[in-house]
Amino acid sequence: MFTNLSAGALGLSLDHPAAIDKAAEHGYGGVSPDLGHLRSLDSAAAVAEHGAAVRECGLEWGMAGLPIGLDAPAEEFRAQLVELPGALALLNGAGIGRVGTWLRPMHDELDHRQNWRLHLGRLALVAEILADAGMRLGLEYIGPKTFWSTERFPFIHSLRETRELIAETGASNVGLILDSYHWYTAGESAADLEGLTDADIVSVDINDARADRERDEQQDLDRRLPFDTGVIDLEGFLGAVHAAGYTGPVLVEPFMKELADKPVDEVLTDIAARLDRAVSAR
Structure with missing residues (x-):
């Protein structure tokens, strides 16, 4: 696995070229792509040159966001599918x-079965298009009860259900985005990660949780930096990720607004050290 800088996930206002420079300067192994920046380039040759320049900096590409909403209204989904x-x-x-x-x-109108069928059909379609492009798709489940319980019908919020959905698509290019925060808030343990392989994992996020809240009280957008509180068993989580033979990006996504108020280089040095600890953990 490799350390990955996602400036957006850290809440830092770095444009994409600056994020690439900072990632190389601070010794990250990779950087998250920016589809908007690629769209601003004027030719296919310029896009290829951009990719080559990132590799020349010694960086790998992390994961881009899927530019389509799996639960979007039908008309919006069709328009996004065309694009x-x-x-x-x-x-x-x-x-x-x-x-x-x-x-x-969760969903206010679709019950679990209806929502499952909607996602299954759309995922199978999107996965096929991605496979034709030689690309992998990662799915992230959201664990906090304070989030999934806010609408009438709870939906997928665990590793087991996410794996079941992926299996039902029959697609070999769909895997998991594993986030230690969602793994913890879903009440899961390292044992739940046993048997995963590199083919099952597309990206990994590491975070910690507040020490003054019980698991079911944790808020999705109120996290802590990895290794800060010890609430989350990051050693167990990362040990399982290592055991899976995972080779992809590892990043931090803490949703901590105060990071944006600190000097950028100070934040990036701190995050790089935490990620280095994570990728070297056994």
């Missing part, structure tokens, strides 16, 4: 092979 091949061509042209999205863990 998807063009977006994938840009990502592919830059050498990016991973995209990801999150699963909204």
